[in-house]
Amino acid sequence: MQEPLRKIQTFSDLIIKGEAANLSSKGLNYFERMRKSAERMQNLIDDLLAYSRTSSPDKTLECISLEQLMQEIKEEIAEELLQQDARVEILHSENLSIINYQFRQLLYNLISNSLKFKKADTPPVITISASLFNGRIAGMNPELRYQALSFEDNGIGFDQKHAGKIFEVFQRLHTKDTYEGTGIGLSIVKKIVDNHEGLITAESTPGLGAKFTIYLPVRP
Structure with missing residues (x-):
């Protein structure tokens, strides 16, 4: 086809x-x-x-640093970042136990999402950070420790009431004439997080950017 x-x-x-x-x-x-x-x-x-x-039975985990992964992805999309005068900043890195090829797709989709929903008159800035998370949120296993990976941008944002809807397949907050896309990108992100037995949350205010936080269980 x-x-x-x-x-x-x-x-x-x-x-x-x-x-x-x-x-x-x-x-x-x-x-x-x-x-x-x-x-x-x-x-x-x-x-x-x-x-x-993302439904592949191959779920082999590898230990890779977030900084290394991001550097490789930034090199792959260097032209797009240059065209949009975009910056991707890593404030703090951690070693991650991940399904390599899937997590690369996750990072690429989140960055692409931020670049797509940028403000018309403002160069995109995407801030990424990783840290150990000691709190608890619904859905977490209380017997595990988690790493929190945050992805924050300065784009157009969205109404918080849509925070759950954006991870559904083919769900869009904008028409295809306003912003191109398939409505699958964040669904892929959610499926990959599920494959890592993790959680993802979304926080946003219209006009003030969006923040996605991924919680991954710390593997022994």
Whole structure:
């Protein structure tokens, strides 16, 4: 299914760039809409595949530092960070016992979410920190210790009443015309946290950014 979509995108781009002078404005608009529709479908397929991979039986845990993971991800998305004049700051790092490939997806999705919902006139700043959590919240195992990983941004934020809804599959707080996306990204994050027997919370105020906190049990 992905190969036909790639061909639609490729040929649409070729027509838009190479044949624009020979097309009417209406015809050019049709090709542009076709290209965007194919791109949205491609993104949906990619996200559905990522979601399905979270159900993989391979749940091997590795000990990796948060700082190392973030440095590798920042290198992968360096161009996007540069284009948006975005900063990703790590205030404190910890060694994490994680399913490596899944947690990389989690970090990527959270950063992408912050970049997408940035303020129009403000460069994105994403602050990440890790620490041991000594408190208790609903759903935690009282016999375990937890690491708390916080991801805080300076974006548009959201109404706190939607804090649970945003982790549901295909749930969106904005129309696709306002903010592009599939409505699966944070669902993938939640599934990965569940795979680590952890918890995730979301806090936000409209206009004041959002904060996601992930609680992971400390492994012996």
